[in-house]
Amino acid sequence: MNYPGGIRKKQENTVISYKNRGMTLEAELNSSNLYYKEENIAYIYKKPTPIKLVQVDYHRNLIKEGYFEKPSTTDYNGIYKGKYIDFEAKETTSKTSFPLSNIHPHQIEHIRNIKDAGGISFLIVRFTKIDKTYYLTGEDFIDFLEKETRKSIPIHYFDEKGFILKNTFRPQIDYLKVVDKILEVK
Amino acid sequence: MNYPGGIRKKQENTVISYKNRGMTLEAELNSSNLYYKEENIAYIYKKPTPIKLVQVDYHRNLIKEGYFEKPSTTDYNGIYKGKYIDFEAKETTSKTSFPLSNIHPHQIEHIRNIKDAGGISFLIVRFTKIDKTYYLTGEDFIDFLEKETRKSIPIHYFDEKGFILKNTFRPQIDYLKVVDKILEVK
Numbered sequence: 001m002n003y004p005g006g007i008r009k010k011q012e013n014t015v016i017s018y019k020n021r022g023m024t025l026e027a028e029l030n031s032s033n034l035y036y037k038e039e040n041i042a043y044i045y046k047k048p049t050p051i052k053l054v055q056v057d058y059h060r061n062l063i064k065e066g067y068f069e070k071p072s073t074t075d076y077n078g079i080y081k082g083k084y085i086d087f088e089a090k091e092t093t094s095k096t097s098f099p100l101s102n103i104h105p106h107q108i109e110h111i112r113n114i115k116d117a118g119g120i121s122f123l124i125v126r127f128t129k130i131d132k133t134y135y136l137t138g139e140d141f142i143d144f145l146e147k148e149t150r151k152s153i154p155i156h157y158f159d160e161k162g163f164i165l166k167n168t169f170r171p172q173i174d175y176l177k178v179v180d181k182i183l184e185v186k
Numbered sequence: 187m188n189y190p191g192g193i194r195k196k197q198e199n200t201v202i203s204y205k206n207r208g209m210t211l212e213a214e215l216n217s218s219n220l221y222y223k224e225e226n227i228a229y230i231y232k233k234p235t236p237i238k239l240v241q242v243d244y245h246r247n248l249i250k251e252g253y254f255e256k257p258s259t260t261d262y263n264g265i266y267k268g269k270y271i272d273f274e275a276k277e278t279t280s281k282t283s284f285p286l287s288n289i290h291p292h293q294i295e296h297i298r299n300i301k302d303a304g305g306i307s308f309l310i311v312r313f314t315k316i317d318k319t320y321y322l323t324g325e326d327f328i329d330f331l332e333k334e335t336r337k338s339i340p341i342h343y344f345d346e347k348g349f350i351l352k353n354t355f356r357p358q359i360d361y362l363k364v365v366d367k368i369l370e371v372k
Contacts, residue, residue: 043299048236066249079270082304113229118268
């Protein structure tokens with residue numbers, strides 16, 4: 001609607017919503033981890049992407065040539081309630097399934113190792129097109145790989161086995177609530 | 187000694203020694219962590235150094251300009267016997283003390299947080315000139331910082347509070363033996 005003087009009145013029916021407003025899953029998780037740290041709840045960090053250095057000017061602290069490498073572990077780890085926490089976070093544009101090509105074989109081996117060693121291991125997967133984010137335990141992820149030959153995990157598997165992570169205010173993604181539930185059962 | 191035909195007999199008095207033969211502490215720890223992983227004893231990794239990316243050619247996966255950043259956590263973390271393990275490893279050329287300038291304020295805060303959260307936190311410090319490597323608990327490290335105003339930790343503090351890490355064959359530095367001792371007491 002146009003007003004006199006060309007002023008366009010701002011829309012007033014703004015609904016406060018904490019759902020994903022274009023922020024990447026990574027940014028939301030980093031912000032959540034910062035919240036957990038500041039509140040002394042947990043200390044969980046994203047590992048930097050490994051880089052193969054080819055040409056470095058150490059005097060200037062400058063990398064002139066380097067290449068991104070595939071990580072051999074998951075991206076996030078840390079400590080919560082004395083427990084070792086370890087997870088990978090991925091976004092997919094698919095509306096129906098999560099392509100397993102998103103997780104490298106080394107990462108699968110790592111998830112299996114951490115789960116077997118008694119760590120709290122999981123995936124956080126966001127289906128961006130339908131704005132749904134799931135927590136899937138390492139156990140259920142490995143279980144799928146062992147029982148199925150499909151190259152992607154259908155969304156109904158997430159609905160059946162996973163936990164929905166809704167966006168909240170602080171932290172933006174309170175995935176440790178799911179860890180609490182899992183610790184209760186263990 | 188020269189032999190007929192110009193053949194030089196190999197020295198036979200080789201003593202098998204596993205002490206540090208020019209390998210860096212980092213290389214020895216990486217090799218030890220690989221051993222722990224292969225034997226399914228522990229899953230402990232060095233985090234990549236964080237890099238500030240300035241110019242990247244994503245089509246070629248190529249970093250054209252980047253700068254090393256100071257890490258805000260320690261370099262190594264992982265899981266052992268279900269426990270969260272977290273440590274920093276440093277070499278010093280000093281023969282008498284370990285300069286605290288080696289550990290950034292963010293790392294000190296991190297060590298304090300991990301210790302308070304019930305993680306197994308420690309430093310591994312090598313005095314390269316005298317070839318001595320110590321394990322110092324996060325508790326004793328923070329204790330020193332709180333009681334002392336010195337800008338370096340004298341080696342006698344390591345002798346008094348720390349544990350000597352001798353070089354062995356496999357793994358090269360068996361620091362989890364010290365963790366075992368500490369877990370027994372806890």
